[in-house]
Amino acid sequence: MDAHLSVEDFTKCIKDIVAVSDQLMDGWMLNEKKGNQNGYYISKRCTKNLTKPDDNINVMVTFEYHIAYHISYSVPLICFKVWKQDGSMLSLEEYWKFNTLKDSNMYDTLTQLDHPVLCQPFLTLHPCRTQETIQPFMGHSKNPVVSWLSVVGPFVHLNLLQEYLNSC
Structure with missing residues (x-):
């Protein structure tokens, strides 16, 4: 099964997320x-308390989260600023200190890339592994973007409400 998501399928998925969000006021x-060929993305801001594990x-x-489409990889991309x-931004290195993924290589997991639509630097989960992560959901989920976010979101302190998962 192909792990690639078309721009059209991505756009439908994020519009479905916004429809659920509007009902929940999320x-x-x-x-x-x-x-822009991939001109649609969704965004959300929320305030959270981060704790350094050690x-x-x-x-x-x-946090300001953006879910956009990465044309080169043909997958969704989670971009965020903290x-x-x-008012000062957390750098990649500062953000990593709040992460529990200490066994992982920071630069293989997180990177700073230009947002695929806005062309501004954002912290992102590295897109090269997204194909592997989303593949099990392709053809099995009504909304593979929600399924993917339910797996990768917690790594960037983004947890979805159950109502989103019910739409999969």
């Missing part, structure tokens, strides 16, 4: 950049 918004230090941060309460 904050996902559909965005479009006209004239130091038990808590920091309140604001701000501290003073």
